[in-house]
Amino acid sequence: MKKKDLEYFKRLLLEKRRKLLEQVGYLEERALNSTTTDSSGELSAYPFHMADQGTDADEREKAFLFASREGRYLYHLDKALERIENGSYGKCRACGGDINIERLKAVPHATMCIECKSKEEQEAFRRRPIKRE
């Protein structure tokens, strides 16, 4: 993926992340401040090891957050940002092919191309537990 596209998705992911944190009323000022792109426009380091910082109260709040639906979404956003940093962003984890850019615009934390994703969903559907009364 082009650097320009990566920066676009990084901004998109950070924006989604910020909104999500706002929505759950959880603001990690230090993290937000350190994730902005620097003046040269280079991708700046992203703090993945947030658990290393913060107090016990923060940790409890995080534990609570990560148990929620929003928390899991946040986890996926963070994982996507991690992939941007390590260069694997936009690659399908099943077939290794490029994920369609329009799909990424709709679901920036997607880890699979649409073909593999729908295959997986069909598979999950076939394997669903049969309910017995």
Ligand SMILES: [Zn+2]
């Ligand atoms: Zn695929």
